[in-house]
Amino acid sequence: MSEELFEIIRLISLLIVGLPFIVALFKFxxxxxTQIVLFYLLxxxxxxxxxxLFFWYKKINNLPIYHLYTIIEFAIISKIYAEELKSIFSKNFFLVLVLxxxxxxxxxxxxxxxxxxxxSNAITVSGLIVIFFALSYFYALLKEVKYRTLESNPMFWINSGFLIYFSSNLILFYMNNTLFKGVTEASLILWGLHAIVNIVLTIFYTIALWVNPKKQNT
Structure with missing residues (x-):
């Protein structure tokens, strides 16, 4: 992958996050x-x-930001699953896990x-736990159908997006520091794939915020 193509994909990955945010604002x-928590995550x-980006343009190392963001992201994702998996796990389980x-x-x-x-260590552990959450949600979904159709269930789209994203990037997150030093063709390909998967996740976020959940009559 050329650096030019990588920069185009990366730019799209950065800009597209505004799409679900705009949808959320209109439908707030x-x-x-669950959709509101997703809005705050966005x-x-x-x-x-x-x-x-500001740090990058100023040639300041921006990695400290992601050390903090990893914890915040995990806490918010756990908040989403604490509500959706309350039939399986207690809220204390998620609280202890976050701490x-x-x-x-x-x-x-x-x-x-x-x-x-x-x-990469923290992100890898976070990814493994979120994958566990995602599989647990699909298990719960099979046991108890709460919606007429999966297409109108926001959590189905969120959960699918998480599973695809964290599963696809697990190896990349873990290997980044050890295999790739500087800009190489291999690193461009892998980070380009990461950007593409991020675009897919953002599309799933957009669908999750667009749909109107319809609960079954009881």
Whole structure:
């Protein structure tokens, strides 16, 4: 993959996040709880990307931002699943998990991957846990059908997006610091694929915010 193509894909990946955010703004009054939490996640993503780009243009290392963002992202995703998986796991389970992950992330930053290094250990652990959440949600969905159609279930799209995104990027996140030093053809290909998967995730976010959930009559 050429650097020019990579930059185009990366730019699309950055700009497209505005699409679900705009949809959420227009439909904010009728969003359900899960959609509202997703909206706040998008708000933080946009804020992080703006700060990250500012640092990049100023030639300042922007990796410290992602050490903090990883914890916040995991907490918000856990909040989504705490509501959707309450029939399987207690809220205390998610609270303890978030606290344990936050402690692990801080220890990783202090002793293993300093704040100016890509925090692949924390992101890998986060990805594995989210994949577990996603599979648990599909299991719960098979046990109890809450919606007439999956197409009108926002969480179905969110969960599918998470599963595709974190599964696809798990190896990349883990191997980034060890295999790729600087800009190489291999790193451009892998980070280009990451940007493409991020675009797919954002499309799923957009659908999740666009649909109107219809619960079954009881």
């Amino acid at each position: 009054k009728i969003l359900n709880k 708000l933080i993503i946009i804020l992080v990307e703006i700060i990250s 344990m992950f936050a402690v692990f992330s801080v220890l990783n930053t202090l002793f293993f991957q300093n704040i100016f290094t890509f925090n």
